[in-house]
Amino acid sequence: MSTRLSESRFAKRFGLTTPIALAPMAFATGGSLAAACAKAGALALIGGSYGDLDWTSREYGAAEDELAGDATALAKLGCGFITWKLDEDASALDWVLERPAKPAAIMLSFGDPTAIARRITDASVPLICQIQTIAQLPEAVDAGANVIVAQGGEAGGHGMNALDGRGTFTLVPEIADWLAGHAPHVQLLAAGGVADGRGLAAALMLGADGALVGSRLWATRESLAPDAAIAEAVNACGDGSARSKVFDILREKNWPAHFDFRALRNAIHREWEGRIKELAADPAAAVARYKEGVATGDYSRAHVTVGESTGLIRSNASAAEVIAVIDEEAQRLLG
């Protein structure tokens, strides 16, 4: 292995001090978290997600403001979007691509990137494509991806359903082998379960160039996640999350069939997880109860969007501390 993480291929490509990327988490990765991660030396991807122009421009702009005068950190700022939502409205992507300081990278997840990727590659902005299966790999590379994110089912938030999806542990090396044979210039990040230095070191052993960190950075002081939600995640065991369609139905999100959502397996999740068809057919009463839970901060009903690594999250820390600890622990393990 490389002796210094800061000299790893991914860190060098993006001018980072550690091969970590902040996951662009919807409603959590705002300007404050992204700016903190960029200052800490990581690639910082604003959670543009559903492509809402107001939200994206406000949070991206806030990060730019916070990083004004720190060109080194600003050069680590980028944005992530949900591919199938951009197919409906790409105005937020276009806004980001037209910033005076070009974004460090744009990440696309969930859907065929072919059409929308052209706007990104035409703007000479590095393209990161997140995938969940080997089947999705050729189209991501053909779309011009400079970096592939291999997302295992352990990840919080959206991902591939369990029947079709993969675990991080096998997905990463299999993608690494394919890239070595077909597109060795394309880099690879592991996502899903990386919450400490052990995870980053393991990702590198499996053949990744670095890791995309979601849940662990979701549970930080700069995150837009509510403190009470973070407290739920800090207290949860890793057994306590689950992947299903429940929260997408309750949130009235029209996600493509093969994707679902991992969050803490709270009371409303347990109530419906075995009756998905029934919930989808007549969701109104459950949706009302869910919305009331969100409004009142009742996490037996509101969703807490973390993955299996919630069991490795034992404090609400600052993003800088989290990144420093991951880097130091991985560096120590890698010797």
Add this chain to the structure above:
Amino acid sequence: MSTRLSESRFAKRFGLTTPIALAPMAFATGGSLAAACAKAGALALIGGSYGDLDWTSREYGAAEDELAGDATALAKLGCGFITWKLDEDASALDWVLERPAKPAAIMLSFGDPTAIARRITDASVPLICQIQTIAQLPEAVDAGANVIVAQGGEAGGHGMNALDGRGTFTLVPEIADWLAGHAPHVQLLAAGGVADGRGLAAALMLGADGALVGSRLWATRESLAPDAAIAEAVNACGDGSARSKVFDILREKNWPAHFDFRALRNAIHREWEGRIKELAADPAAAVARYKEGVATGDYSRAHVTVGESTGLIRSNASAAEVIAVIDEEAQRLLG
């Protein structure tokens, strides 16, 4: 990290040359595969599985015969069983415990080990308990486990269903932390997805003392798996396996509700995977078609029991070659 894998805690505990254990796979890990792995320096656990006395005594005896005169290798021979089956009939366990050369270890999987573990610990035979969740960990340690196997959902064959289960990548470090705080003398193996040196190195980074290898050793010349089944696994992409109740229903196995089975997602699996309740309610015609597939070696119907790491298996090799390659690659990665 330790500089030499042969000096790792697990290797030393069992007198191994590498911290690898052969998974006790039903109908695959017979005497020939176990003997080959023991000679290659790994812990070799016969697939006692359902606890059939005839099968277990024949295969365990065959390994003993093959290792006669090689006390070093014979000292690496043990056996694994399905816990809930031993609760019905423990005669095969008792037979193994009464061998003139004491087994190196007995592994229990799938069920509360408390009652049956006493026979093993009373015989002063090391106890290995495989678990799939953090919730199962205290009872395994209390039962006297010397080694915990953390099995992620990526694994082939039986495991925890997707809703309740975990991925290898998060389960291993969370168990490692618990053991460090509660039972630091208990060792930890990762299982589910370890098929090459990258996997072993990653397992060690995540906090394991070694790895239990299933699918990769299933696909070897000494395995009892049919050559045609191994060829299917060699040709499969890692996306091509799936976890469900389908094959347990088709095989008329009465497994506890929360466990299911990962195998190649062939035509008969795809036919039923979305209609489990329907299949369970009236399985007769499908069972007949499945049995015919098994009898004729038609793998569009017969099951091929491998995990997600099938995508990392690209040849049918000898067990000794597989173990040497895993060891050398991991050693190189760990520097």
